[in-house]
Amino acid sequence: AQSVAQPEDQVNVAEGNPLTVKCTYSVSGNPYLFWYVQYPNRGLQFLLKYITGDNLVKGSYGFEAEFNKSQTSFHLKKPSALVSDSALYFCAVRGLGGSGSARQLTFGSGTQLTVLP
Amino acid sequence: EAQVTQNPRYLITVTGKKLTVTCSQNMNHEYMSWYRQDPGLGLRQIYYSMNVEVTDKGDVPEGYKVSRKEKRNFPLILESPSPNQTSLYFCASSLTQTSGARGRELFFGEGSRLTVL
Numbered sequence: 001a002q003s004v005a006q007p008e009d010q011v012n013v014a015e016g017n018p019l020t021v022k023c024t025y026s027v028s029g030n031p032y033l034f035w036y037v038q039y040p041n042r043g044l045q046f047l048l049k050y051i052t053g054d055n056l057v058k059g060s061y062g063f064e065a066e067f068n069k070s071q072t073s074f075h076l077k078k079p080s081a082l083v084s085d086s087a088l089y090f091c092a093v094r095g096l097g098g099s100g101s102a103r104q105l106t107f108g109s110g111t112q113l114t115v116l117p
Numbered sequence: 118e119a120q121v122t123q124n125p126r127y128l129i130t131v132t133g134k135k136l137t138v139t140c141s142q143n144m145n146h147e148y149m150s151w152y153r154q155d156p157g158l159g160l161r162q163i164y165y166s167m168n169v170e171v172t173d174k175g176d177v178p179e180g181y182k183v184s185r186k187e188k189r190n191f192p193l194i195l196e197s198p199s200p201n202q203t204s205l206y207f208c209a210s211s212l213t214q215t216s217g218a219r220g221r222e223l224f225f226g227e228g229s230r231l232t233v234l
Contacts, residue, residue, distance in 0.1 A: 004159075006159075009157075032220050034222065036223075036225075041227075041228075042227060042228075043121070043207055043209075043225030043226050043227045043228055044160075044207065044209075044223070044225040045225070046222040046223065046224075049220060049222060051220040090159060090160065104150075104162055104165060104175060104176075105162070105223070107152075107159040107160040107161075108159050109157055109158060109159040110159050
């Protein structure tokens with residue numbers, strides 16, 4: 001079965017500092033990896049994805065993520081955090097194997113990012 | 118405007134009283150899915166639909182029903198709600214998610230907060 005771990009429930013960072021939100025995964029075969037963001041009282045919004053190719057993926061709002069196959073990680077990063085980046089971030093994975101439900105997207109438990117002014 | 122629309126956004130009901138949460142998308146997406154979001158558990162998939170008249174169980178289907186009679190609509194039905202179904206529900210859609218297209222990102226509705234007393 002595929003799974004996603006976001007080891008930190010909460011990440012606090014000062015505005016202007018770099019931020020990292022961690023994600024590790026377990027899946028059969030090569031993964032499809034995603035990051036979504038949820039602002040208060042809103043639905044999830046797509047940030048970026050890794051399908052294949054360059055391990056460093058760039059997405060919306062200046063975010064990027066690095067795929068590391070040996071460490072099975074897909075950490076979200078941003079060089080300089082903004083207060084407006086404060087939100088709930090979800091990592092998700094979809095594997096290539098299995099059938100039915102096993103091919104669906106599996107989400108992590110989420111990490112609350114707070115950027116302090 | 119491209120969107121996924123859920124109704125109602127907020128609902129308080131009592132145990133055993135049947136309810137339906139509607140979901141409609143205007144993007145001509147083949148794939149639709151329902152998730153529930155609970156603190157510390159992230160998003161868990163309830164049911165999904167690959168296309169009209171094709172539905173399948175996700176990870177937590179017990180107590181729920183769905184139908185996909187039209188491409189744009191994917192209602193979630195709680196025949197006899199119980200307090201453990203108190204949750205935040207999200208509908209999502211995307212272009213086809215067949216085996217060769219699993220990298221498509223999901224578009225989410227704004228969520229429906231359900232409380233069962």
